[in-house]
Structure formats: C-alpha cells, structure tokens
Amino acid sequence: MRLVATVLLAAMAALFLLAHAVRGTHPFWGWVLAFAEAAMVGGLADWFAVTALFRRPLGLPIPHTAIIPENKDRIADTMAGFLQDNFLTPEVVARRMRGMNLAAAAGAWLADPTLGRGERLRSGLGELVAQVLESLDPDRLGGQVRGGLVRQFDKLDIAPLLGGALAAAIADRRHMVVVDSLVRWAGLTLEANEDLVRELIHRRANAILRWTGLDERLANSVIDGLYKLLAEVIVEPGHPLRAKIDEGLSSLAWNLAHDAETQAKVARIKRELLANPALAEWWQGVWERLRTGLIARLRDPEGGLNASLRESLGDLGRTLQDDPALQVQINRLARRMAVGLATRHGSQIVRLVSETVKRWDATTVTRRIEGAVGRDLQFIRINGTLVGGLFGLAIHAVEVWL
Structure with a gap:
C-alpha cells in the first residue's frame, strides 16, 4: 500500500507536468492541471503528516516530527492509565462479567465432540503434565516427595x-x-x-x-x-x-x-x-517406575488414562451445561476471582505494560505501532491525493465562474 500511494503521487506529478506543457491548447487541460496540482499538494501533505508520526521526513530535524518515538515513554504511561481506568477497575470487570455465562460456554466447549476442542485440551493437558514430569530432576523430585511423605x-x-x-x-x-x-x-x-x-x-x-x-x-x-x-x-x-x-x-x-x-x-x-537408607532406595525405585509409567500413559493416545480423562472432560462439560445452579456458582466464583485480580494486581499489570513499552527502542515502537495500524496509514495518503485533486477542481471551477 505504501508503494501504491507513492506511485499515485508520482502519477499526479507526471500528469501535472503534462498538463502544464499543453494547457494552452484546450481549456480541458486547465481542469487537469488544477486537479493534478491540488492532488500533489494533498498527497505530499498527507505523506508528511503520516511520516511525521513515526520518523523525521527525509531525515530533516523538523520540529514536532517523529512524534511516537520521541514521546514513547509518555505514550506508555498514557496507555497504561487508559487500560487501568477503562478495563481493570473492579466495577468494569464485574459489570462485563455479570452478563457472561462462562460455565455454560465452557461446558459446550468441552462437551461438543464435533469440535474436538475437548480432545485438544485433553491432549494438551496430558502432554503438559508429561513434559513437566520429564523436565524435573527425577532424583530431586523423588527425594522431595519422599521427604514430604516421611515428614x-x-x-x-x-x-x-x-x-x-x-x-x-x-x-x-x-x-x-x-x-x-x-x-x-x-x-x-x-x-x-x-x-x-x-x-x-x-x-x-x-x-x-x-x-x-x-x-x-x-x-x-x-x-x-x-x-x-x-x-x-x-x-x-x-x-x-x-x-x-x-x-x-x-x-x-x-x-x-x-x-x-x-x-x-x-x-x-x-x-x-x-x-533406613534401604527404604529411601526402595522408594526412589518405586517413584521412578511410577514417573516413567505415568509419562508413557499420558502420551499414549489410546491409553486408559487418556480415555478416562476424555470421558471425565465430556462429563464435566455436560454437567456444566445441564446444571443451572452449578453455572451460577462457577460464574460467581469466576467473577469474584476476576474482580479480585483486578483489585490486587491491576496496578501491576498496567505497570508491566508501561515498563515493557518504555524498554522498547524507538525503532521497535515505530515498527509495532505502524504495523498495528497497517494499510490505513497508506490509505490516508491515497485519500489525501484524490481528495486534494477534487478540491483543486472545485477551486478551479470557482475561478472559471468568477
């Protein structure tokens, strides 16, 4: 889209040169000249405006350009304040969640076999537990479990x-x-x-x-x-x-x-x-057999553990769908948890947003915000070129009428 906007501006420049060269041969070229001239002005003005948001046009130290990189810390604080004031207050969280039936939605998500989401959740949960068991030090984990049991x-x-x-x-x-x-x-x-x-x-x-x-x-x-x-x-x-x-x-x-x-x-x-050390050695062997056996059963798609988990998730989904009293309790619990998180940790969340943006360098901030806005920035240039040309025609019409 940046290339399209630039090519359109170049086309207006070429049309301006052509119309300026032949404007005396026919009155029509006066209209073309007025359109092309105003289109160039509009396109250049919007190019300057769009560019000035993110960088210095042509690298020149023009005041009030490169607005976002120069003010990224203030923008970070403003974003954090906006997030806290409009999204992370307990009143807003409670109001938004009061009309949501999270329990019923979760039940439908788990119980619908055609979507396969419960299956993906089961597989993901099983793989997560297996990876956790593999990543932990078997000797240390077994010793910690044995120590807890011994105590x-x-x-x-x-x-x-x-x-x-x-x-x-x-x-x-x-x-x-x-x-x-x-x-x-x-x-x-x-x-x-x-x-x-x-x-x-x-x-x-x-x-x-x-x-x-x-x-x-x-x-x-x-x-x-x-x-x-x-x-x-x-x-x-x-x-x-x-x-x-x-x-x-x-x-x-x-x-x-x-x-x-x-x-x-x-x-x-x-x-x-x-x-007795012999008891510790015996327990370590028992724990290692339990750990490896559990990992194998978690990763076996047709294993009994996965089948039980699949059935349990389906039963849970159907229960959530069919039990209004349970839905009320779960929704109330979810609402209280969300409000509690917003109350206790809302300031920490927005501070994380602010500090993260502040740590970005100017190039990163520019690239991410410009990428988030996307094609609309270049449509501003295109619209500026075309609208400028139309205003040029309007001005030329007034000039001819007078």
Missing part, C-alpha cells in the same frame, strides 16, 4: 491406628482369613524345608539316638506332628490354637491402643524404618 508419616501416631484396625478386624472375624493364610504358609514352608528340619534334629540328638537310629524316627514324629497340628487348625474353627492366636491378637490390639511401652516400641521401629 507426614513421622507426625502420625501409628500405634493407636493399628490397634483400632486390628480390634475392628477381630470383632468382625475378618482376621480369620489372615490366620488361615498364615497357617497354610507355615505348612508350605515346613514342606519346603523338611530336610533342614531333619538335619537340625539329627544335630541336636545325642550319640545314642543317632547310633540306634531313633533320631530319624524322632524327626519323622516331629514333622508329622507339625503337619497334623496345622491341618487340625485349618479344619477346626474352634481349635485351641486358634483361640490362643485370637487371645494374642486381642492383647496386641489393646497394647497398641493403650499401652505406652508398646506404643513407644512401635514409634521407635517406625523411626528406624524411616531413617
């Missing part, structure tokens, strides 16, 4: 909790499954270590028993007796050993909940476990 766990008085849980399980007979599992585990362990038990009995037996071969019979009797005992405990719900186990567990539950010495022992064991 919270250290504050927890775990003995009464264990005692209450154990007492509740005994009262509801839910501990019987654990007892049965322990008995079966004991039987399997005995079966897997029969040779070790026999060897232990042989070593403990005296020489006479070994010489007579009674140690082998003794070992068989011991092992068979243990198998029989375990089988009876499993088969008979009222077996005395079960009663002894229940009695011991009940005593342990009471001690955990009420006995200071038992609670102190549990607390000491807890502290020793938390201070």
Whole structure:
C-alpha cells in the first residue's frame, strides 16, 4: 500500500507536468492541471503528516516530527492509565462479567465432540503434565516427595491406628482369613524345608539316638506332628490354637491402643524404618517406575488414562451445561476471582505494560505501532491525493465562474 500511494503521487506529478506543457491548447487541460496540482499538494501533505508520526521526513530535524518515538515513554504511561481506568477497575470487570455465562460456554466447549476442542485440551493437558514430569530432576523430585511423605508419616501416631484396625478386624472375624493364610504358609514352608528340619534334629540328638537310629524316627514324629497340628487348625474353627492366636491378637490390639511401652516400641521401629537408607532406595525405585509409567500413559493416545480423562472432560462439560445452579456458582466464583485480580494486581499489570513499552527502542515502537495500524496509514495518503485533486477542481471551477 505504501508503494501504491507513492506511485499515485508520482502519477499526479507526471500528469501535472503534462498538463502544464499543453494547457494552452484546450481549456480541458486547465481542469487537469488544477486537479493534478491540488492532488500533489494533498498527497505530499498527507505523506508528511503520516511520516511525521513515526520518523523525521527525509531525515530533516523538523520540529514536532517523529512524534511516537520521541514521546514513547509518555505514550506508555498514557496507555497504561487508559487500560487501568477503562478495563481493570473492579466495577468494569464485574459489570462485563455479570452478563457472561462462562460455565455454560465452557461446558459446550468441552462437551461438543464435533469440535474436538475437548480432545485438544485433553491432549494438551496430558502432554503438559508429561513434559513437566520429564523436565524435573527425577532424583530431586523423588527425594522431595519422599521427604514430604516421611515428614507426614513421622507426625502420625501409628500405634493407636493399628490397634483400632486390628480390634475392628477381630470383632468382625475378618482376621480369620489372615490366620488361615498364615497357617497354610507355615505348612508350605515346613514342606519346603523338611530336610533342614531333619538335619537340625539329627544335630541336636545325642550319640545314642543317632547310633540306634531313633533320631530319624524322632524327626519323622516331629514333622508329622507339625503337619497334623496345622491341618487340625485349618479344619477346626474352634481349635485351641486358634483361640490362643485370637487371645494374642486381642492383647496386641489393646497394647497398641493403650499401652505406652508398646506404643513407644512401635514409634521407635517406625523411626528406624524411616531413617533406613534401604527404604529411601526402595522408594526412589518405586517413584521412578511410577514417573516413567505415568509419562508413557499420558502420551499414549489410546491409553486408559487418556480415555478416562476424555470421558471425565465430556462429563464435566455436560454437567456444566445441564446444571443451572452449578453455572451460577462457577460464574460467581469466576467473577469474584476476576474482580479480585483486578483489585490486587491491576496496578501491576498496567505497570508491566508501561515498563515493557518504555524498554522498547524507538525503532521497535515505530515498527509495532505502524504495523498495528497497517494499510490505513497508506490509505490516508491515497485519500489525501484524490481528495486534494477534487478540491483543486472545485477551486478551479470557482475561478472559471468568477
């Protein structure tokens, strides 16, 4: 558009020269001469006016030119004040947001599957979380998470909790499954270590028993007796050993909940476990597997995590659309947040605008403002050229009439 305006001005100059050379041959050329002369004046005047806003015409130090570069600091302060007075006051923000149903709009945005916006949000959110997990130092992050868990766990008085849980399980007979599992585990362990038990009995037996071969019979009797005992405990719900186990567990539950010495022992064991380097190493491995697995699931388009997130976003959108009471609450919350931001941080926002513009050099300010206004600046020159020519015709008409 700058080239078009310049070519139009050059064309008026050429037309002026042509009309001036042949103006005596016919009265028509007088009209052409008047139009071209006035068009040149209008085009040059508007070129000067447009250029003077952003730079010095032809580089000459003419007063009141290069207005924007010379006054960029004042313009920055004026822009900031205008922004604060007309956009960032609590009254304006509240008034503008009072007629907006942000919750319903967000619900429609999330729930409409044809737009794919919820899908893009889901993908963008998943990728953002994955990038955050990748960018953070795994060792440091895992240590921070472990440290937070350790601090919270250290504050927890775990003995009464264990005692209450154990007492509740005994009262509801839910501990019987654990007892049965322990008995079966004991039987399997005995079966897997029969040779070790026999060897232990042989070593403990005296020489006479070994010489007579009674140690082998003794070992068989011991092992068979243990198998029989375990089988009876499993088969008979009222077996005395079960009663002894229940009695011991009940005593342990009471001690955990009420006995200071038992609670102190549990607390000491807890502290020793938390201070054990092996626990820290184990947690670091667990955390790294969790982190890498979560990153892989977040980046898997067909993964269960993405499917759950997609479904959750759709449900959220439909809920926002269909629940007027929820819309009122969310809109009220959004309005209060926006008003609070304007109240607390409005001055900081406008100061950021002002300081940013002030830091720009004159060339940057000129280029950005001129680019923002765009083609209209050159239309000013074009209009000035054509309107000037029309005024020239009007003046020439008055001159001929007089």
